[in-house]
Amino acid sequence: MDAGWAGLLITLLLLLSVLWFLVWRSDTKRSRLPPGPAPWPILGNLLQKDVLPLYRHYEKLSCTYGPIFTVWLGLKPVVVLCGYEAVKDALVGHSEEFGGRPEIPLLKQLSKDYGFVSNNEKKWRELRRFTLSTLRDFGMGKSSMSQKVQQEAQHLVELLAKLKGNAFEPMTMFRHAVSNVICSVVFGSRYSYSDAAFLELLNAIGNYISFFLSPIAKVYNTFPSIMHQLPGPHRKVLADCQKLKDHIQEKVQFHQLTLDPSCPRDYIDCFLMRAEKEKGSPETMYSHEDLIMSVFNLFGAGTVTTSNTLVFFLLMLAKHPDIQAKVQEEIDAVVGTGRAPSTEDKLRMPYTNAVIHELQRFHKTRIENFPRMTTQDVLFRGYTIPKGTPVIPVLSSVHSDPTQWENPKEVDPTHFLDEKGEFRKREAFMAFSAGKRMCPGEALARIELFLFLTTLLQSFTFQLATEHKELDLFSLWLEIERRAIPGKFLAVPRSVSS
DSSP states (O other), X not given: OOHHHHHHHHHHHHHHHHHHHHHHHHHHXXXXXXXXXXXXXXXXXXXXXXXXXXXXXXXXXXXXXXXXXXXXXXXXXXXXXXXXXXXXXXXXXXTTTTOBOOOOHHHHHHHTTOSTTOSOHHHHHHHHHHHHHHHHHTTTTSHHHHHHHHHHHHHHHHHHHTTTTOOBOHHHHHHXXXXXHHHHHHTSOOOOTTOHHHHHHHHHHHHHHHHHTSHHHHHHHHSHHHHTTSOSHHHHHHHHHHHHHHHHHHHHHHHHHHOOTTSOOSHHHHHHHHHHHTTTOSSOOSOHHHHHHHHHHHHHHTTHHHHHHHHHHHHHHHHOHHHHHHHHHHHHHHTOSSSOOOGGGGGGOHHHHHHHHHHHHHSOOOOTTSOEEOSSOEEETTEEEOTTOEEEEOHHHHHTOTTTOSSTTSOOGGGGBOTTSOBOOOTTOXXXXXXXXXXXXXXXXXXXXXXXXXXXXXXXXXXXXXXXXXXXXXXXXXXXXXXXXXXXXXXXXXXXXX
16 A cells, blocks of 8 residues: 555544544533434534524424423534523523523624623623613613604604605614614714615624524534635625724724713713723723724614514514504504604503513514523533533523413413503513523613604504515514515505594
8 A cells, every 4th residue: 555545544544533533522412411403423403404493493392302402503512491481490590500601703703802792701791781881871761762762763754754655675764763872872973864874884784683693603603713714695794894893993083082071972982981990900891992892782782683673563563453553543542643652651551562562572583693601510400501501592482482371372462461451561571581691772672662663653554565475474574684575564654633
């Protein structure tokens, strides 16, 4: 045998040995984790269509393996939690043990671990605390913030009125409207709906979050060192996000030149002042890079999630005109036509409040690419889950748990109404997650969802311009969300007598 063949044989044997070791190590890990579908070598369950995405397959998997099971993303085990009892026990009953966040390569590539989504636990706590405190100082949860939302909702009504009943695609204009609310707090200003440069930035953040939730992002996060070297949509998404970071950089530079410490205008000013105060600290948590990424994350989280939810609301109400009409009846009775809805009206509008909660419950969330992580070895419901294990609480499984909801598969606002027709809270409602890592923007999102929706329904009745009968509602929503099909709506002006 010549040297060439001998080298090839040795290489092949080495590869087989490595493969055998990886499979062996995988089997050893499996014996200590909750049961789950058998993974393929190297790939795990990544390309198994009867396993992922979880929002489609969790019901079948939990029926087979129970409310706690393991899936494998490549060589990494991920523990999945389904149903109200398991998710609540983990996120609330064991909030510290399940309160970590694993490194997410796609996010790390973008953020370089700066900002308040840092994997540095101490920095995350500090910047989250600072951000929540600053947002409250600028009105989050207060009447001043409600006024900002009311004003932006009126801008949106005026924009829709100019369409005179013609079909429109809501994603961009709703994203712009919602973004203007967070921009007023972060940048101290709003943007015109005709600002083409800002629209480009909105598209960049929308495309990034859409990609972040996609199956190919799961592949990227599983094999980052390989994917980072390959061409693909991730390169364009990250390049477009750099444009948004550059825009934020320009804003920060302007703020540095015009800062008046006696009168901070917005979040950027407050961050710069805190950075100056902390300059002598041995631990740098308020660096320039941390400011850029914190603003980036506020901009993204404060824009896409809420605007997407509002478009989903329109889709559902167009498909359930009886519910839409009943909400409008309550708006007419409580608010009338002589003024805009306010947050104070919510207490007198139990049906509308119930509809908002019910549509959030019915909306399937996709958080597989943004898991929790155990911070220590934890004995949980008969299983020992090792420290550092990613954990996915399937919130959609909580919202469709038949032990908690009377009609989990149906859109039923009475889930949130008592026998007297008054609004009632439900413990199994987790639209903003639960426990240590609950959504920090919950208070603002609640204000926005109520005021935008009621202001829009006060003036218009929404209908689908094109029917797509071949798709179920959630599949239709996913196609609209990722712009695969045009999500065309009609905003029909209402003629309501006062």
